[in-house]
Every structure is written in C-alpha cells, then in structure tokens.
Amino acid sequence: MKLLRFILVGIVFGIVLTKSEAVSWYRIYEMFHFQSFHMFGIIGVAVCTGLIGLQLFKRKGVKDTNGQLIAPPDKDKGFTNYFVGGLIFGLGWGLVGTCPGPIFILIGSGFMGIGIVLIGALLGTWLYGVLKKKLPH
Secondary structure: OOOHHHHHHHHHHHHHHHHOOOOOHHHHHHHHOOOOOHHHHHHHHHHHHHHHHHHHHHHHOOEOOOOOEOOOOOOOOOOHHHHHHHHHHHHHHHHHOOOHHHHHHHHHOOOHHHHHHHHHHHHHHHHHHHHHHHOOO
C-alpha cells in the first residue's frame, strides 16, 4: 500500500508525457532536426524544475518520507565521461526515437514493438554494470 502513491505518480507522469506529446516519435524527430521548439520547451521546463527542486533540498533541509535529510551528492569532476555518455545516450535516443522513460509509456499505450528497445536498454545497462570497473571514469 505504501508504494501505491509512487505508482499513482508514475501513472500521472505517463499521462502528462503522453498528452504533451513528449513520447511522440515525430516530436523527437522535429527536435533533432531543429524544426520545432516543442521538445526543447519541455526539456527546459524539466531542467528548471529540477534546478529549483535541488536548490530547495539543499537550502531548506527537505526530508524524505523516512525523515532522512535529502542531500544529493556532488557530481564527479570530469568531461570525457559525461561527453561520451551523453553522446551514446543521444545517438540511441536519435536512432530509436525515444529515451528510457517513455519506453514504458509506449508499451503501456500498446506499441509492443518498443519491447525490443526495452530489451536493448536493459542489455546496455547490464553490460555497463559488467564493464564499469574497466571503463575510465
């Protein structure tokens, strides 16, 4: 029963992404061809919301549901790891037409072919876990 609120938030989030057309392959195609501001606007709002949320966590001492102080750790210094990771993520996003979050929304909407993308994403995550200690960080 405790997880019900998280499931409900996930359902609402899926509805919002679907209604805003953020899961639409055509909107993603337009974004990568710089033909429309739609997706850049959605991503910009998400970045601003995250920025404000993190500042509130850091400055106001916000606590989680267990009463623990939320203290996001600082990111590791570096450029190459973020550049290469972003490049791989962006190429995958551009080739497939979706990022990881909407995969589940698209499956829930009945697009079962995206199941192949889900398998690829899970295999890529597993492969990273196997190779993580051997990769330069």
